[in-house]
Amino acid sequence: xxxxxxxxxxxxxxxxxxxxxxxxxxxxxxxxxxxxxxxxxxxxxxxxxxxxxxxxxxxxxxxxxxxxxxxxxxxxxxxxxxxxxxxxxxxxxxxxxxxxxxxxxxxxxxxxxxxxxxxxxxxxxxxxxxxxxxxxxxxxxxxxxxxxxxxxxxxxxxxxxxxxxxxxxxxxxxxxxxxxxxxxxxxxxxxxxxxxxxxxxxxxxxxxxxxxxxxxxxxxxxxxxxxxxxxxxxxxxxxxxxxxxxxxxxxxxxxxxxxxxxxxxxxxxxxxxxxxxxxxxxxxxxxxxxxxxxxxxxxxxxxxxxxxxxxxxxxxxxxxxxxxxxxxxxxxx
Amino acid sequence: xxxxxxxxxxxxxxxxxxxxxxxxxxxxxxxxxxxxxxxxxxxxxxxxxxxxxxxxxxxxxxxxxxxxxxxxxxxxxxxxxxxxxxxxxxxxxxxxxxxxxxxxxxxxxxxxxxxxxxxxxxxxxxxxxxxxxxxxxxxxxxxxxxxxxxxxxxxxxxxxxxxxxxxxxxxxxxxxxxxxxxxxxxxxxxxxxxxxxxxxxxxxxxxxxxxxxxxxxxxxxxxxxxxxxxxxxxxxxxxxxxxxxxxxxxxxxxxxxxxxxxxxxxxxxxxxxxxxxxxxxxxxxxxxxxxxxxxxxxxxxxxxxxxxxxxxxxxxxxxxxxxxxxxxxxxxxxxxxxxxxxxxxxxxxxxxxxxxxxxxxxxxxxxxxxxxxxxxxxxxxxxxxxxxxxxxxxxxxxxxxxxxxxxxxxxxxxxxxxxxxxxxxxxxxxxxxxxxxxxxxxxxxxxxxxxxxxxxxxxxxxxxxxxxxxxxxxxxx
Numbered sequence: 001x002x003x004x005x006x007x008x009x010x011x012x013x014x015x016x017x018x019x020x021x022x023x024x025x026x027x028x029x030x031x032x033x034x035x036x037x038x039x040x041x042x043x044x045x046x047x048x049x050x051x052x053x054x055x056x057x058x059x060x061x062x063x064x065x066x067x068x069x070x071x072x073x074x075x076x077x078x079x080x081x082x083x084x085x086x087x088x089x090x091x092x093x094x095x096x097x098x099x100x101x102x103x104x105x106x107x108x109x110x111x112x113x114x115x116x117x118x119x120x121x122x123x124x125x126x127x128x129x130x131x132x133x134x135x136x137x138x139x140x141x142x143x144x145x146x147x148x149x150x151x152x153x154x155x156x157x158x159x160x161x162x163x164x165x166x167x168x169x170x171x172x173x174x175x176x177x178x179x180x181x182x183x184x185x186x187x188x189x190x191x192x193x194x195x196x197x198x199x200x201x202x203x204x205x206x207x208x209x210x211x212x213x214x215x216x217x218x219x220x221x222x223x224x225x226x227x228x229x230x231x232x233x234x235x236x237x238x239x240x241x242x243x244x245x246x247x248x249x250x251x252x253x254x255x256x257x258x259x260x261x262x263x264x265x266x267x268x269x270x271x272x273x274x275x276x277x278x279x280x281x282x283x284x285x286x287x288x289x290x291x292x293x294x295x296x297x298x299x300x301x302x303x304x305x306x307x308x309x310x311x312x313x314x315x316x317x318x319x320x321x322x323x324x325x326x327x328x329x330x331x332x333x
Numbered sequence: 334x335x336x337x338x339x340x341x342x343x344x345x346x347x348x349x350x351x352x353x354x355x356x357x358x359x360x361x362x363x364x365x366x367x368x369x370x371x372x373x374x375x376x377x378x379x380x381x382x383x384x385x386x387x388x389x390x391x392x393x394x395x396x397x398x399x400x401x402x403x404x405x406x407x408x409x410x411x412x413x414x415x416x417x418x419x420x421x422x423x424x425x426x427x428x429x430x431x432x433x434x435x436x437x438x439x440x441x442x443x444x445x446x447x448x449x450x451x452x453x454x455x456x457x458x459x460x461x462x463x464x465x466x467x468x469x470x471x472x473x474x475x476x477x478x479x480x481x482x483x484x485x486x487x488x489x490x491x492x493x494x495x496x497x498x499x500x501x502x503x504x505x506x507x508x509x510x511x512x513x514x515x516x517x518x519x520x521x522x523x524x525x526x527x528x529x530x531x532x533x534x535x536x537x538x539x540x541x542x543x544x545x546x547x548x549x550x551x552x553x554x555x556x557x558x559x560x561x562x563x564x565x566x567x568x569x570x571x572x573x574x575x576x577x578x579x580x581x582x583x584x585x586x587x588x589x590x591x592x593x594x595x596x597x598x599x600x601x602x603x604x605x606x607x608x609x610x611x612x613x614x615x616x617x618x619x620x621x622x623x624x625x626x627x628x629x630x631x632x633x634x635x636x637x638x639x640x641x642x643x644x645x646x647x648x649x650x651x652x653x654x655x656x657x658x659x660x661x662x663x664x665x666x667x668x669x670x671x672x673x674x675x676x677x678x679x680x681x682x683x684x685x686x687x688x689x690x691x692x693x694x695x696x697x698x699x700x701x702x703x704x705x706x707x708x709x710x711x712x713x714x715x716x717x718x719x720x721x722x723x724x725x726x727x728x729x730x731x732x733x734x735x736x737x738x739x740x741x742x743x744x745x746x747x748x749x750x751x752x753x754x755x756x757x758x759x760x761x762x763x764x765x766x767x768x769x770x771x772x773x774x775x776x777x778x779x780x781x782x783x784x785x786x787x788x789x790x791x792x793x794x795x796x797x798x799x800x801x802x803x804x805x806x807x808x809x810x
Contacts, residue, residue, distance in 0.1 A: 052448030055403045059444045063436045065410040070433035073425025073500075080414025080421075081739040087415055088749045091408045092756045098404035099760045102397050106767040117760075145422055145498075151745050294502040297426040301433055308437040315445045322449055322456050 005299065006292035009071035010281065012305055016067055018270050020060035022173065022263050027054045029174020031097055031122025032167060034115060036193060042186040043115065049181040049327040051101055056316055058094065071298060074145060075281040075291035082140045082147040083132050083154050090128035097121030123167060130166030134159030134208075137276065138215055139284045158211055165204030169266065172197040176259040179250075181327050187255075194250055194258055202243055205269060209236070212276055216284060219276045235272045242268065340741040344416040345734065347750040349720070351408050353713055354757050358402030360712045363477055363523065364530025365395050366470040368562075369450075373466050377459060382778065383554050390555065390776040391534070394768055396451050401764050403444070405757070416746065420727050420737035427493060427501050427509055428483045435479035443472035474523070481522055485515035487728050488719065489588045501728065513588050517581040518719075524574040525715065528567065528675060529708025535563030535678075536705025539698035541775040555776030557692050564682035564691065564701070571679040575672055579635075585719075586636055589729060591650050592722035595661040597632050598622050599646040606630035607644035612666070615658040620648065656724040664717035671711035678704050 027050040037043045068076040080087055100118035104111045135154035142148055175197050178190040213220040223232050242264045249257035279287045292298065369391055376384035410432070413421045421429075449457060449465040457465070492508025493501045503509055538560030545553045586593045594600075598610040600620045609632040613625030633642040647655060678700060685691045723729055727737040 052452050055400070055447060056441070056444040058403065058407060059436065059440045062407055062410045062440055063433075065407075065414070066429070066432045066436045069410075069413060069421055069425050070429030073429055074422050076414045076425065076429075077418025077421040077739065080411060081416075081418040081741075084415050084745055084749070087411055088752065091411060092752055094407055095404040095756055095760050098407075099400055099764055102400045103763060103767060106397075106770065110763075146418060146740055148740075151742060293426040293429065294496065294500070296503045296506075297430050300503060300506050301430045304434050304437050308441075312437070312441040312445065316441070319445050319448050322453050 005295060005302070006071070006288050009067070009292070009298055009301070009305075010288045012309070013064060013067045013071060014270070014274065016060050016063040018267065020057070020064055021270070022266050023057035023060060024054070025170045025266065026050070026173040026177040026259075027057055028097075028122045028126050029170040029172065030178065031118050031174070032126060032171045033174050033178070033190070033193060034119040034122075037186065037189065039112075039115075042189070045182055045186050045327055046178055047101065047104070047118070049178065052323045053320060054101060055098070056319065058098070061094075070301060071293055072281055072288070072291040073293055075286060078140060078142055078145075078147050078282050078286065079136065082149060083135055084151065086128040086131045086135070086154055090125050090132070093121040093124035093128065095121070097125065122170075126167045126170045127163040130163030131155075131159045133166070133273075134162030136283070137162070137212060137273075140282050142282065142285060158215065161204070161211065162208055165201070165208050168197060168200040168204050169262075169269070172201045173259070173262045173266070176262045180255050180259045183326050191250065191253070195247070198243075198246055198250065198262075201265065205239070205265070209272065218284065222275060222278075232275055235268055235275065239265065239268050340743040340746050341735055341738050343743060343746040343750055344738050344741055347416060347746060347753060348412055349717075350750065350757070351405065351412060351753055353716065354761060355402070355405035355409055356712065356716055357709055358398050358405060359473065359476070360522075360526045360529050360709070361533065362395060362398050362402050363473040363526035364528075365391060365398065366466075366473045367527070368530055368534065369395060370463075370466050370470040371562075373463050377463060383558050386555055386776050386778060386780040387559055389780040390771075392451065393781075394771050397764055397768050397771075399443075399447065401761055405761075406440075408753075415749075416739055416741060417727070417737050418739040420732065423500050423732060423737075424487070424728055425500075427486060427503055430503075431479050431483040431486070431510070435476055435483075439472045439474075439476035439479065442475065443469050446472070477523055477526070478519060481519050482510050482512070482515050485518045486510075486512045488512075488518075488723055489514040490728050490731060501731075514581075514584055517577070517584045521574070521577045521581045521715075522712075524570055524577055525708070525712045527570050528574060529712055531563045531566040531570065532675070532678075532701075532704050532706075532708040534559050535567065535701045536703075537772045538563055539701035540772070542692060543695060543698045543702065544775075553775060555780075559776070560698075560701070561686075561691060564679075564686070567675060568679040568683050568686075571672070571675040575676060578669075578672065583636065585722075589722070590645065591647070591654060592656060592661065592719070593636070594645070594647045594650070595656045595658045595722055596665040596718060597636075597644075598625070598658065598662045599632070599644060600658075601648050602644070602646040603633070604643045606641045607632040607636075607646075609635065610662075613662075615662045617655070617658050654725065656722050661718055661722045664714045664721065668711050668714040668718060671707045671714065674704060674707060675711075 030046050030050050034043060034046070037046055065076070068079075096117040098121075100114040100121065104114035104118065131154060134156070138153075138156060138158060140147065140149065141153065172194065175190045175194040179187055179194055182190065213223050223229070242261050246258055246261035246265070249261065277283060279289075281288050281291045369388055372384050372388040372391070375381070376388060413425075446465040446468040449462065450469050453465065454462050486509055489512050490501070491512040492503065492505035494504045496502045538556045538558075541553060541556035542560060545556065582593065582596075585596075595615075597607070598613060598615050599607055600615070600622070606629070608627040608629045610622055611626045611628065613622035613627075616623050630640045633644055634640055636642075636644065647658070681697055681700060682691065685694050685697050691697075725734050726732060727734050
């Protein structure tokens, strides 16, 4: 069997999305949690813990968008024009929270304003990303290689449910990240928040998982047909195990394990999404191979991806390592 | 509220607005990243404190500009899909991989090392920190390389084939990347970025030289060094840029003659030498320039290097293939005018340097201050010239703009355009204010890096740094 380039690039883009979701997930989560943190040292510590890495994290979003354009141009155009409103809302929200990182330090009188922008931007971005995901799962109406639905097709109870779930999930990532990166009162506060957010996230994941098979018969078959149910059932089983370890480690006061378990939950969520969607990139009609760019475009990118992605991961890892350990409120001097 | 308007026009306006705003930041940060690398390199080499002070001074400004560049850039990577999905489908197989290489080789490099560059000075040691600064500078250049290659391909497409689905598919990647206008555009744009940065740095230096009280004259070494470096840069690059621009123009004449006709305001063909229209108002409907001031035959001299060389005009082109002539005509004149002013500043500063009056010639300093924004004006005007000049096509001569858009609804595009305008003016207006505020303080001995410890000082927990905080903000001045 020849090497399946479209499949390889679908995997790369799924990887970029996972990288984006877990990495920007925790820094969006820190933004979502901001209102629960007292003004002053705790907020400063929290934002310092993500300041050196946030724009590297958001680069994975550009990678996801740019990669989709490059490898699956048809899907890129269809998805983005179908989900116009939530995508634009996400972009504008990311502008607000992105500039807030630097702006809040420039003038103490303006800081409350930029803290609101940081939180509001983080919540709207998370909500819009969840809605985008939910709307994609519902399916996108296409005709003659373009989007053929209405402007508000994306807005349904299901897409809103996924949106709210993602806000909870990012907040869980953010709280466990801060448990790992902080000390003292901030850590205690995030520890308490992580418990509640863990429960909220699990409930939300369960609700989304329960609703998904009813969206389309294909999803139902994918999850419950015999004998593949033997494979698909592993996903909820693993979720149960990870959930147990998450709460156990929170109760034992571990610093690192809760964050790792929250990451694992997101990994499993994405795996579940893959089970539902595969082999479609724009459900219900456009598959990975339908949407793929011509062979020569993919072949041209292959060496770039094979060489650069490991290098990127290496120096991203290095940058995290430089800022390892607990973050002080007074920062890096 | 937007029903009466053409959805495609609104989509073009939205793209023009978001890309123009975005372009302001990289055109500053490409040059500033290199400047920071030079400053840090000079500090490591000579050990002079002033270079480190200047490095930290400009690093704070870089952090703000870079952050705004990142967020406005994310918007761009999604605009192609939201508003231009047919273009994305058709040109994606060629333009997409070029942008993917930009992400892979440039964006991650910049973002990965920016954190170390901004906050890691005391964590990684001098050598590694310098390496991080260099990585960011190189990243900004790689980014320019790939995005300008993609843009140039849209201007002068090469190395492609068209498949059964109407998509442009790659036939020869070398020809695609190094398409005919790319080398010229790359050099012209990167020089533009260097000039933009040098003009800003020069203006800040000039401002502090003008403001220095007589008693402080000997102590403003930071302002002197940055002013001298900026003027030196302009003196070298401004003439080079004019030469590069001329070469770029000749390349455009060869590959996109209609754009040059619009730039020159040549409605009519001139079989025996075309005039250079200095000013005038191009009247598209009438097909002539109103109130035109012309130099006979000079345009042929510039473009063909001969007084009597014939030049074709827009009368040889079907009207439906005309770009909007007045926009291209005036944007081009604004850019060239800025270039001439930069050359004047270069000559003036050279004279001052030769006469050893670089730091005490207020007229020069006022001129340099006034020229602070000139680079931004020039790059935006140049960008408008080349992008509007490409109309009515997205892929020149092959894919029309009207055939590139998503199935758009005017109210949706109009509402999102309005949202972009409001958010950008608010967020980037605030950013510009903070940058100007930072610039209003002179660089001083023992300059602080980006802000990590300010909140502690404001709270007054550690008394000693609180003193230097008041120094840092220049409250004693």
